[in-house]
Amino acid sequence: MIVSIRKFLLINLLLAITITTSSTALGDYYIDEQDVQSHLDMLLSHTAFAFSGLLTAQLDKNDFNQIQKGLDKIPGLMQKVLSKDNDKKQENDETRYQLQVLDSQGRLLLHTANVNELAFNNQPLGFSDKIIGGTTWRVFVIKNSYGDLKIVVAEKYDLRTELARRITQDDIYIMLLIYPLSGLLIWFIIGRGLGGIRAVTNEVAHRAPTRLEPVGIEAVPVEIKPLVEELNHLFLRLQEAFEREKRFAGDAAHELRTPLAALKTQAQVALKTVDIVEQRKLLQNVVIGVDCCAHVVQQLLILSRLVPEASELEDVTEFDLSKLAAEIIAQIGHIALEKDLDIELIAEKPALMVGNPTAIGVLVRNLVDNAIRYTPEKGAIDVLVENKKDGILLTVVDNGPGIPPELHDRVFERFYRILGHKSPGCGLGLAIVQRIAKLHDARVSIGTPASGQGLKIEIFFPSKSLH
Amino acid sequence: MRILLVEDDELLGNGLYLGLIQDGHVADWVKDGMAALLALETEVFDCIILDLGLPRLPGLEFLKKLRANANNTPVLVLTAKETVNDRIKGLDTGADDYMTKPFELVELLARLRALHRRVHQRAETTINYQDICLDPAAHALTVNGKLIVLPRREFALLQKLLENVGHVLSREFLTQNLYGWDESVDSNVLEVHIHNIRRKLKGDYIRTIRGVGYMIEREEQKSDTRDIP
Numbered sequence: 001m002i003v004s005i006r007k008f009l010l011i012n013l014l015l016a017i018t019i020t021t022s023s024t025a026l027g028d029y030y031i032d033e034q035d036v037q038s039h040l041d042m043l044l045s046h047t048a049f050a051f052s053g054l055l056t057a058q059l060d061k062n063d064f065n066q067i068q069k070g071l072d073k074i075p076g077l078m079q080k081v082l083s084k085d086n087d088k089k090q091e092n093d094e095t096r097y098q099l100q101v102l103d104s105q106g107r108l109l110l111h112t113a114n115v116n117e118l119a120f121n122n123q124p125l126g127f128s129d130k131i132i133g134g135t136t137w138r139v140f141v142i143k144n145s146y147g148d149l150k151i152v153v154a155e156k157y158d159l160r161t162e163l164a165r166r167i168t169q170d171d172i173y174i175m176l177l178i179y180p181l182s183g184l185l186i187w188f189i190i191g192r193g194l195g196g197i198r199a200v201t202n203e204v205a206h207r208a209p210t211r212l213e214p215v216g217i218e219a220v221p222v223e224i225k226p227l228v229e230e231l232n233h234l235f236l237r238l239q240e241a242f243e244r245e246k247r248f249a250g251d252a253a254h255e256l257r258t259p260l261a262a263l264k265t266q267a268q269v270a271l272k273t274v275d276i277v278e279q280r281k282l283l284q285n286v287v288i289g290v291d292c293c294a295h296v297v298q299q300l301l302i303l304s305r306l307v308p309e310a311s312e313l314e315d316v317t318e319f320d321l322s323k324l325a326a327e328i329i330a331q332i333g334h335i336a337l338e339k340d341l342d343i344e345l346i347a348e349k350p351a352l353m354v355g356n357p358t359a360i361g362v363l364v365r366n367l368v369d370n371a372i373r374y375t376p377e378k379g380a381i382d383v384l385v386e387n388k389k390d391g392i393l394l395t396v397v398d399n400g401p402g403i404p405p406e407l408h409d410r411v412f413e414r415f416y417r418i419l420g421h422k423s424p425g426c427g428l429g430l431a432i433v434q435r436i437a438k439l440h441d442a443r444v445s446i447g448t449p450a451s452g453q454g455l456k457i458e459i460f461f462p463s464k465s466l467h
Numbered sequence: 468m469r470i471l472l473v474e475d476d477e478l479l480g481n482g483l484y485l486g487l488i489q490d491g492h493v494a495d496w497v498k499d500g501m502a503a504l505l506a507l508e509t510e511v512f513d514c515i516i517l518d519l520g521l522p523r524l525p526g527l528e529f530l531k532k533l534r535a536n537a538n539n540t541p542v543l544v545l546t547a548k549e550t551v552n553d554r555i556k557g558l559d560t561g562a563d564d565y566m567t568k569p570f571e572l573v574e575l576l577a578r579l580r581a582l583h584r585r586v587h588q589r590a591e592t593t594i595n596y597q598d599i600c601l602d603p604a605a606h607a608l609t610v611n612g613k614l615i616v617l618p619r620r621e622f623a624l625l626q627k628l629l630e631n632v633g634h635v636l637s638r639e640f641l642t643q644n645l646y647g648w649d650e651s652v653d654s655n656v657l658e659v660h661i662h663n664i665r666r667k668l669k670g671d672y673i674r675t676i677r678g679v680g681y682m683i684e685r686e687e688q689k690s691d692t693r694d695i696p
């Protein structure tokens with residue numbers, strides 16, 4: 001589990017850099033050594049050729065002696081040329097090079113100051129190696145243009161490896177310096193790269209809980225754009241939920257004010273009334289008022305549960321609408337009987353549909369409840385459930401006062417109440433019906449029955465299969 | 468006072484209606500703005516209690532129309548909206564007072580009295596005329612310091628006459644002020660009330676203007692000096 005992207009990247013990038021540069025250094029070491037060898041070989045052969053070039057004329061013993069004298073002076077001359085602080089190394093260097101000139105019999109004619117052994121007289125022409133007393137020498141042998149002299153130059157190997165080693169060592173020092181520098185640079189670069197994330201984080205972190213508008217997406221890095229977009233969707237849903245809660249509280253407060261005012265007024269008039277019969281009537285009104293308040297609260301709760309973002313219906317099953325309608329009517333039928341209403345269910349059995357039975361139950365209850373409320377005594381209510389070709393049709397017809405056509409759209413608005421209705425409704429019933437219908441993709445139509453009197457509400461549930 | 472109550476809620480309207488009558492007022496109750504406008508075309512009210520959430524004609528629209536018709540009957544607005552902006556809007560549209568539901572009935576009645584007082588440009592809460600002192604809030608009447616009990620309609624009748632000292636009030640106007648629409652009125656009921664008042668006050672304060680109505684005559688200069696010790 002990666003906790004910090006910055007740490008993860010820093011460690012892994014540094015590791016990668018270390019591995020690659022180390023392999024480079026290691027490769028360099030071998031390649032450098034070869035380069036150094038061939039370079040030094042070239043220098044060695046160059047010296048030999050230069051010498052052979054100088055020994056072109058026929059030289060007698062005297063000449064050789066003269067040259068040998070010159071050669072003997074070399075250590076002294078070098079001492080002068082090279083700076084004093086290099087003394088020790090120079091002493092060492094004196095014995096590193098050997099130059100010898102041999103005649104055709106293998107006798108030593110010329111040699112560098114330090115050595116006069118005949119160690120190299122059997123060496124073949126060209127490059128070769130020779131071990132003398134534990135030290136390995138690189139040797140180059142040529143003959144001069146007349147073929148009577150053999151020129152030998154030799155160099156100690158340890159100098160050569162020392163050179164290659166020193167180059168590699170320098171490389172390592174540079175690398176050791178570079179690692180912390182790269183680490184620092186990587187740290188800064190990653191930091192800058194993660195700046196976009198930090199900006200989003202700050203933007204979200206410094207928000208007030210009620211500030212839920214989307215985070216600006218323009219400056220967000222491509223890599224976290226999907227995350228921010230999802231976050232924005234979440235914000236949107238949260239905002240909707242907040243709005244709904246606020247509206248519920250507002251609606252409740254607003255809608256309860258009038259019934260509460262009525263309650264209070266009725267009770268206060270009752271307190272001042274001396275007449276017992278009158279007082280009793282007022283107290284009955286208080287009870288009606290309380291029922292009304294309770295009804296408002298209950299309907300508001302139902303409506304708030306049928307919220308837009310719960311547009312995915314839960315607990316969807318297949319059930320018999322006819323059976324459900326019969327149960328609902330049985331539950332609230334007594335109110336109809338009290339009003340001497342003729343309520344009848346005409347249902348085809350079975351009428352199977354797919355949906356949430358609880359929600360559909362609320363829908364049926366609200367429709368029937370509305371019909372009972374608004375139909376005057378001795379009226380008639382018919383509830384019809386019919387199987388149609390491509391769905392199920394639920395119809396509730398009453399012969400009450402009905403709703404004028406121009407108000408048909410408005411009755412679905414929340415809290416809309418039609419003038420002159422004396423029943424204690426709160427104007428939420430049909431809003432709930434419409435919400436539930438919409439959740440089931442059902443069509444709601446409102447009209448006047450064929451008799452010309454009353455109200456007919458039709459809900460058509462299109463056929464659906466259970467997934 | 469004769470009060471027009473404009474309230475669409477059945478239970479609240481009923482409670483207010485009974486409460487107003489209980490307090491000795493004459494109340495008429497309509498349930499929408501159009502009906503209220505209609506009532507104001509034919510009748511005169513001392514005060515209007517107006518609910519803002521009305522069907523057919525919303526309360527504020529009603530108020531605009533009322534003021535546009537140069538009708539300056541005091542209006543007390545009742546509303547479920549309680550934000551300051553709502554109140555400001557209501558008052559600026561022409562309301563004289565504002566109460567948020569749920570309210571205290573006694574406070575509503577007190578505010579009605581205050582509105583009424585302002586209309587008659589009275590600073591005192593009581594109405595004083597010669598030796599009569601009438602206190603509308605306490606429903607109390609004293610003559611020469613002696614308490615006299617009057618039934619609510621006769622009290623209201625006397626109050627109306629005292630509020631309009633020096634003006635002749637027609638029989639129709641007075642009857643309208645004493646009875647709402649749904650009350651049946653006998654033709655001689657006003658004479659009976661006037662007779663009772665005269666009998667109980669033991670003085671002829673009320674003058675009959677034959678064929679027109681009644682009035683209480685303006686006090687002579689003595690009312691100006693009476694309050695100075």
